Amino acid sequence: MIDLIDVYKAFGPKQVLNGFDLHVERGETFVIIGRNGIGKTVTFKHIMGLMKPDRGQVIVEGQDITRLNGRDLIAVRDKFGMVFQGCALLNWLTVAENVALPLRERTRLSKREIQRKVDEKLGLMGLQSAGHLYPAECSGGMKKRAAVARAIVRDPEIILYDEPTAGLDPIMASVVNDLIIELRQKLRITAMVVTHDMASAYRVADRIGMLSGGKLIEIGTPDQIRTSQNPIVRQFIEGRVAEPSASLGPGPAVAERPT
Ligand SMILES: Nc1ncnc2c1ncn2[C@@H]1O[C@H](COP(=O)(O)OP(=O)(O)OP(=O)(O)O)[C@@H](O)[C@H]1O
Ligand SMILES: [Mg+2]
Numbered sequence: 157m158i159d160l161i162d163v164y165k166a167f168g169p170k171q172v173l174n175g176f177d178l179h180v181e182r183g184e185t186f187v188i189i190g191r192n193g194i195g196k197t198v199t200f201k202h203i204m205g206l207m208k209p210d211r212g213q214v215i216v217e218g219q220d221i222t223r224l225n226g227r228d229l230i231a232v233r234d235k236f237g238m239v240f241q242g243c244a245l246l247n248w249l250t251v252a253e254n255v256a257l258p259l260r261e262r263t264r265l266s267k268r269e270i271q272r273k274v275d276e277k278l279g280l281m282g283l284q285s286a287g288h289l290y291p292a293e294c295s296g297g298m299k300k301r302a303a304v305a306r307a308i309v310r311d312p313e314i315i316l317y318d319e320p321t322a323g324l325d326p327i328m329a330s331v332v333n334d335l336i337i338e339l340r341q342k343l344r345i346t347a348m349v350v351t352h353d354m355a356s357a358y359r360v361a362d363r364i365g366m367l368s369g370g371k372l373i374e375i376g377t378p379d380q381i382r383t384s385q386n387p388i389v390r391q392f393i394e395g396r397v398a399e400p401s402a403s404l405g406p407g408p409a410v411a412e413r414p415t
Contacts, residue, residue: 157182157346158203158314163212164370165198172198173209174370185340185347187357189392190367196350197241199367200316203348204236205229216314234262237307241318241350243299245291245306251298252278252287255306262310277305280342281335297328304335308343315339317349321356329356336360354393358382366392 158180165173172195180186188196201207202214205221213220221232245254252274259270278284281301291299300320307315317336321329333356339345351357357364358378365372366381366389374386384390 157184157217158348159213159215160199160202161213161215163202163209163214165195165202165207165209171370173202173212176212176371178365178372180346180348181362182346183340183344184362185336185349185360187349187351187361187364188367188372189350189352189354189357189364191352191392194367195370196367197318200238200318200348200350203316204238205232234310235313237310237312237315239300239303239307239315239317239320241322243291243303245299245302247291249290250287251283251289251291251294251302251305254291254302255287255309258306258310273309274305277309280308281305295328296323297325297331300324300328300332301335304332304339308339308345311343312345314346314348317347317351319351319353320349321351321353326355329353330359332356333359352392368392 158178160176160178163173163176164171176199188199190196198207202209203216205224208222214222216232216235219232221229224232246257249257255277256270256274259265259273274287275284278287281304283298283301283305286294286298294302320332320336324332336347336349337360340347349360361378363375363377364381365375368388374381374384374389376384381389381393
């Protein structure tokens with residue numbers, strides 16, 4: 157369904173993707189884990205054709221999208237739903253209007269048809285009574301669900317979630333995890349998730365790939381990753397991240413606490 161073959165991408169002197177290989181099966185949920193700034197979001201941008209690699213192939217349903225431009229590329233992007241890091245809802249639109257946006261912009265459906273699809277997706281996300289609220293009136297979890305509703309409103313074949321549980325409390329995070337699992341079951345969607353939340357990764361993944369040094373250094377089922385003997389994988393999943401603050405305790409929790 158999705159293949160990245162020997163992909164290279166540098167920004168100036170910084171080599172972000174360095175011989176990156178990936179194969180994602182149809183209907184699979186593939187999770188990419190890795191440290192901040194390692195290239196997870198950049199990987200997603202390549203898969204959606206929002207960035208072009210310096211070298212290598214990005215194949216979506218048999219088509220090398222690095223060779224496409226203009227209308228052909230937009231047609232490929234239409235296969236994707238993306239839940240952006242930080243939700244990216246428009247604050248001046250209600251939840252329902254945010255969810256309707258991809259339909260208004262990218263289809264010629266009637267108002268009534270749009271309304272029907274928006275209601276259906278809001279219902280799926282448990283937001284049926286929240287359509288009239290503005291993002292500022294929503295909790296973080298509601299915003300996340302609204303962002304997912306917007307990503308799936310055009311019934312994409314593939315959905316990409318960038319840090320879907322970041323900033324959520326453990327209960328809300330588990331609601332979002334359930335949602336990812338439910339969408340795979342209900343809509344048979346192919347999904348990729350980027351996260352550094354290992355609980356979420358283990359929960360939703362069919363397979364997990366660890367990104368380090370510009371490529372996936374280990375790929376396996378949640379059990380295989382959990383018991384991996386690769387020192388870089390172990391360091392990451394145990395939270396022994398080699399950042400200065402990590403010496404104070406488990407990585408992410410400490411890093412996110414205000415000082
Ligand atoms: N458009 C760009 N121009 C220049 N550098 C970029 C650009 N986009 C990303 N980078 C750099 O590429 C590297 C990888 O960025 P990316 O956003 O993929 O990280 P990430 O793994 O998603 O991190 P995080 O967990 O913090 O979201 C970073 O060093 C970033 O500064
Ligand atoms: Mg990112």
